Every structure is written in structure tokens, then in C-alpha cells.
Amino acid sequence: MIRSLYTSVSGMITQESKQGVITNNLANVNTIGFKSGNLSVKEFDRVLLYNYDKIQNGKNYRQDLGEISLGSKIDDVNTNFTQGVFEKTDKATDFSLEGNGFFTVERNDGIGVNRYYTRDGSFHVNSRGYLVNSSGDNVLGVNLETEEIEPIRIESNNFVLDGEGNLNVEGSPLYRFYTVDFENYSGLQKFGDNIYRGENERETNNISVRQYQVEKSNVNVIKEMVDMMTVIRSFETNQKLIQSIDETLGKAVNELGSVR
Template sequence: MIRGLYTAVSGLITQEAKQDVITNNLANANTTGYKADDIAVKQFREVLLQNYDGGNGSKPVRQELGSISLGSRIDETKTYFTQGMLNQTNKDMDFAIDGRGFFSVQRGNNTYYTRDGHFHVNAQGYLVNDSGDRVLGRNSTTGAVEPIIVNNGKIKSDDNNNVFVNDRLAYTFNTADFQDYNALKKVGDNLYEGQAPINGNVHVKQGFIEKSNVNIVNEMVNMMTVMRSFETNQKMVQIIDETLNKAANEVGSVR
């Protein structure tokens, strides 16, 4: 009975975590380049049930009755990197990646990666994202990777990811790709942390932004399913608690 209580509580914890992920997905349904998350759930190790009988002699014989699960637990949070729909804005500062790849941005001394190409120019003349992180490019003269400076110039890019400032070739977007997207880690502000980026074939389109890949209808259905599962586990906890109360205070009592 106690084991059943633990199983139901583990279900409550799991469903609460799934609800948090769904809520976050819905909150970011309109966030540029956001990728939806989901939680992978797996069972705890199953326990083998067995008993002993007297056997034919004095030595007891073990009999296997089956197995019982100890409940569920969170395995991992998985991000779905499917392509979001590209929305044409015709704005010079809007960029979208069509297919695989990421923009690279600088925050402090660290480099992070993002699919969010909604950029603008800050007071210092740097091309930055909405969080103020500087967008990185490869200098066309020196070949060095550095923040892109636009100042008051007009920015334009071509099909080879070259960046022109006032019709002069100045940079190439320092885009990156990864062999295994599962190794990427979300660090907040629509940024990812990753190791060993590769120079993949990344296609940047100017005048577009990539919308979130969150499917609102699916998320609402998942939310209702999670709520029903949570209510079921909650009811099981109440039933087991009432049963334990009766076993402790009523069964075997002397009147």
C-alpha cells in the first residue's frame, strides 16, 4: 500500500514537471525562433515480486509472482529543432535561417547560438539581438570573428551570408551548425550553449524571421491530458491515505 502511495506521488511530480514545460511552450508561442520542449518519462526499475513455500522438504522454494513498477520519473527534457514557419517582414534588420544552423552571438566573453534573427543596432553601432548580445561575423578583410558594426549604415546580405554595410562587403555571418542537436543546452533568452560547432551549409534570408515551432493546438491538448493524469494520481493518493487511516485507527480496534 505504501508502495502504491509512492507510485502515485511520483506520477504527480512528473505531471507537474510536464505542465511547467507546456506552460513555457505556450508562453513562447510568439517568440522568434523558439524551439518547443518536451519531457521524456521512463519507469523506475521494476521490482520482482516473489514468495517462498514449504516445498517438498524443509527447504523453502522461491516462486516468482511477477513484477511491479515503482512509478515514473523524468528522464530528460528534449528540444524539438524542427523548422518554424518563415514570416516575411521586409525589414533590413530581420534575418532568418532556412534549414539547419544558428547565428552566433557574444555575451561577455562567451559565445552562444540562437535561431532568433530579430536584430537591431545599439547605441554603440553594433548589430545586436533583443537581449543586447552582439551578433558575430567574420571580418572580410582580416578574417577575424568579431561583433558586426553597422553604425548608421544600411545593412544588406546576399545568398552567401555576406554582410554589406553601405554596399561595401564588410562581414560574413559567423553561422554555425552541430552534428548532434541533442548536445545543445538552453541557457535562457533564446540562446543555446554548444561545443565543437561545425561550418555547415547555413542559408540566411534577409527580411524574414522564423516563427516559433510551437503548435498551440497540440500544446492545449497535452495540457488537458496532463491535468487529467494529475487529477487521477491525486485521487489515488487520497484513496490510499483514507485506507491507511482506516487500517491504523479502525481495523482491529477494541470496542
């Protein structure tokens, strides 16, 4: 009886966490470049039940009754990196990536300057002439003259992305975006502000950068709503089961144990 109570409670905790992931997905349905998350669940180690009720020749022998699960637990939150659809804009500072890979941005965390990665190409030029994202992080590019990786400085709104993927400012090619990819996306962690952090980046040219368009979120609203209804029903089922177990335990304590 107590095992059933723990199993139902663990199920409610898991469903509550699933609801949080789904809510976050729906909240970011209009966030440019957002990638939806999915909660992975696994069960606790199974327990073997047995007793010694079997008697042969006056001796008790062990009798295996089978395995029992003690409920579910949260394994990990996986990110779906499927590419979203593209939307045309009229802003020269809007860019998108077609294929696998990420833009690279640079952020000063107070203890040092670190690199992060994003699919959100909705940039703008700040007051110092640098191309930055919505959080003010510098977008990194490769200086075509020195081949150094550095923040892209445009200092002008008169720029265009040419057919070779180079940023031309006032008619002169100055930078190409420092786009990177990873061997294994499971090592990427969401950091907030629609950026990721990871290790072992490698520059990739197997990706197309497009100007005047952005990549929309890959959240499937219909799927998320269906998943939400499933989670709610599962939560309610576990809740009713706990109420039933509680009533049974109450009767066992107050009625079966009473002196008549």
C-alpha cells in the same frame, strides 16, 4: 499499499513537471526562433517480488511472483529543433535561417566573453554601431577582409544582404554571418534569453540567410493544449488514487486494529 502510494506520488510529480514544460511552450508561442521542449519520462528500476510460501517435502521454497514498477521519474527535457514558419517584416535588421544551424552571439558574463547560439534573428544596431540581439549580445560575423571572426559593426542603416550571403554596407561587402552547426544537438543546453550553449561548433555554409524575415516559434498550440488536458487528467487520476489509498490505510489503522 505503501508502494502504491509512492507510485502515485511520483506520477503526480512527473505530471507537474510536464505541465511546467507545456506552460513554457505556450508562453513562448510568439517568441521569434523559439524551439519547443518536451519532457522525457522513464520508470524507476523494476523490483522482483517473491515469497517462500511454497512448501515441498516440509521445506519452504522461493516462489517468484513477478516484477512491479515503483513509478515514473523525469529523464530529460528534450528540445524540438524543427524549423518554424517564416514571417516577412519591413526591418533591414531582421534575418532568418533556412536549414540546420544557428547564428552566433557573444556575451560578456562578467568572468569572460563566451559564445552562444540562437535561431532568433531579430537584431538591431546599437548606439556603438554593432549588430546585437534583443539582449544586447554582439552578433558575430566573418570579416571578409581579414577572415577573422568578430562582432559585426555596421555603423549605418544603409546595408543589405546580397545573393552570396554577404552584408554590404554602403555598397561594400564587409561581413558574412558566422553561422554554425553541431554534430549532435543533444549537447545543446537552453541558457535563457532564447540562446543556447554548446561545444564543438563548426562553421556551416549549408544554410541560407534571408533578410526582412524572421523564423517564428515552432510551438504547435493545438498539440500543447491537448497535452495539457492529458496531463491534468492524469494528475487528477493519481490524486484520486492517493485519496483512496489514504482512506484504506485509515480504516486499517482505526478499524482493523481496534479491540472489540
